Amino acid sequence: MIRRSLLAAAAAIALASPALARDPLVVGQTFIAAGLDPARGSAGWALVSHGVAEKLFTVNQRGRLEPQLAEAATRIDERTWTVTLKAGRKFSDGTPVTARAIAETLARTVTENAAARASAGTVTFEATGDLALRVQGERAIPSVAALLAEWAFAIYRRDGDRTLYTGPWAVESYEADRRLKLVPNAHHPAGGGLPPVEVRRFPDAQALALAAQAGEVDLAFNVPAETLPRLQRGDGITVKSFPVSYQYMAWLNTTRPALADVRVRRAIDLAIDRAELVKTLGGGMPATGAYAPEFPFSGKAARPFDAARAAALLDEAGWRLEGGVRRKDGAALRLEVVAYPQRPDLVTMLPVVRARLTALGIEVATRVSENVSVTAKEGSFDMLMWAQHTAPAGDPAFFPNLFLRSGAANNHARFADPGLDALLDGFGRESDAERRAEIAARAEQRVFEMAPVVYLLTPVWHVAVSRRAAAYTPWGSDYHIVRPDLRPAR
């Protein structure tokens, strides 16, 4: 009787196991692709993050650029490169990935998506062989790997109304704003042993944490810090925290009379206690500079906190402490510090920043701007708290070129420094990754000295995983969430 029961139980387990293995791993996150056409909006980025699309080059776990569908790249001249494709790669319908197919669809992407024209203008693609692609920019392309690792250059093929990709998973079904069902792509090198996956959108992060507690998702990506204690108490739930590349910083508006003085800007930089900010947010790392520590070109030492030195700098600049307030020619030193609600951490940090500046004798007003792009564009702030992925394609040139170069469209600090510009020009001439890192280090030092921006901290995000997804290791911010190492635990 006992033997029969044991046999029945074993049979049940044997039958159930494949079924369990076939159950999709459910990934909950606050965003989902707005569509399946990578040429539209940021769909290309989301599809790469969902494990559906790939690019010719990508950024790996160590923050380094590496070929994905490409094999290698050779520079022809300042604007032109030849990219050789890996042999044997296929789209999810089994058709081979050829230079011609890529040239056709990337030309369409460049025409339709502004993001694909951001770095090198209108880039043209020409197939010069089955696996050879000639890439020419309207502007110089110092690193074609960095350019083609940008999310806008996701690789796909149009087949009538269908769009096919090369990633480890293929799309089974898509419901706008709700879920994306994925099946393993049998034509991907890793596709054979992968589980089906369902990516589900939870617009509210608190609800996402509850879904993890309820056992409705196997992987809850980016749950709020305040939900961690109750998640950690949950049965079979593990919380994994990891640093992300969205650096928190504050722009100092250098066109404001007080902030035009570099001594005042440096005083503000020194007055911020990054360790205190980390404590306030319940996690993170004091910023070492513009880049998150995962990148080989990131700074190594945390930015200093020295309130005494900050006070001395303000004294030196003529802002004397009178009755607890810094004054110069009778006028008080007043700053308006602005944050935006789309990044709640910035709003959380506002009072801490204010307290530190007030302690220095600066009168501080704080404001939360609903439309930060307008605030940044108008320059209607003294200090603008900001979150930014500073190396989305694994290249250090992106951030300083777009945010710190004189006259750059995203130069929110209105900072102009020929010395820094001369250093940044080096990026246009140099394509070697190590040399580019050296240029970044020199530019970063110059930024520290001139202080148009105060780097605050590198935040950490939290991922809650069920027993099934316990082996998952998060990295790469939200650029690579669903990856081939997402497999059910045995």
Next chain:
Amino acid sequence: MFGPICGRRDDLLRHAALSAVLLTALALVSFALPRALPGHPAETILFRLGVVPTPEAVRAFTEQAGLDRPLIAQFVAWIGRLAAGDWGQSLRGGEQVAAGLLERLPASLAIGAGGLALGAAMALALGFAAAAGNRPAESVSRGLAFFAQAVPAFVAGLAAIHVFGVELRWIRPFGGGPLERVLLPTALVALYSAGALARLVALETRRAMAMPFFVAARAKGLSLGAAVRGHAGPFGAIALLAALRVEAAWVVGGTAVVEVLFATPGISAWMVDAIGDRDWPVLQAYLLLVGLWLIAVEALSSMALTRLDPRRRP
């Protein structure tokens, strides 16, 4: 002899003219309101895409979306496309707006209309019972009205998910079947509308109970319950219907909080995203749809009230 027919024709013409004015005004408001929001979609969407909004990038985006034409030309083109059944295309992801609305409307309607219907049924039961002197019903209706005023829907929703989805595990609020997924949000909408509606039903029913006809009915030997149902109840029901006319306004588009919280892809949640992106085609279509819904609700409820309430008949 032809007087009544001429009168009816005049009425029809007047109604047609009024409708045309109303629809034109609605279309104008739907078109203008999104454009009154600070921020241009080109800058907002490019910013969200991580693209530097250089003047060239903004110009290219604006031209591609057809937003560079004079406002009047954009309006006329929009109306022309609407007449042909084309509601436009989302600026954010290129999704067809009409298809997007159709895809999301069932979830919004299920939550909004289902919740309101359930709330109305609860209000009738609680209101009649409270009017008839049932103390627990009185307390529950007062409690629900107080709850709706005091507790934000967001907090109540999170608590409901925690209790029923996490602790008790009676339902799967996010991953269950369609019915399972709308159960909690619908109940939440019902709870938030039932209290105030029940108070109204009770008040109007009590008022009717003070009328001579009600006293006469009771004097004839009718029980309190039967007299309330047969004689005072209709007054409570008419008051409920009049109140529902106002409440029904938010059935389409007023359930954003629960849609976001329960991860339900309804049109309200879509609207919230569209506001963030300044996605004008989605916003103007949404406003138009809500306006049309309000007009339909007003017309239908007026007809129903006229039919039910003899005092409203000419």
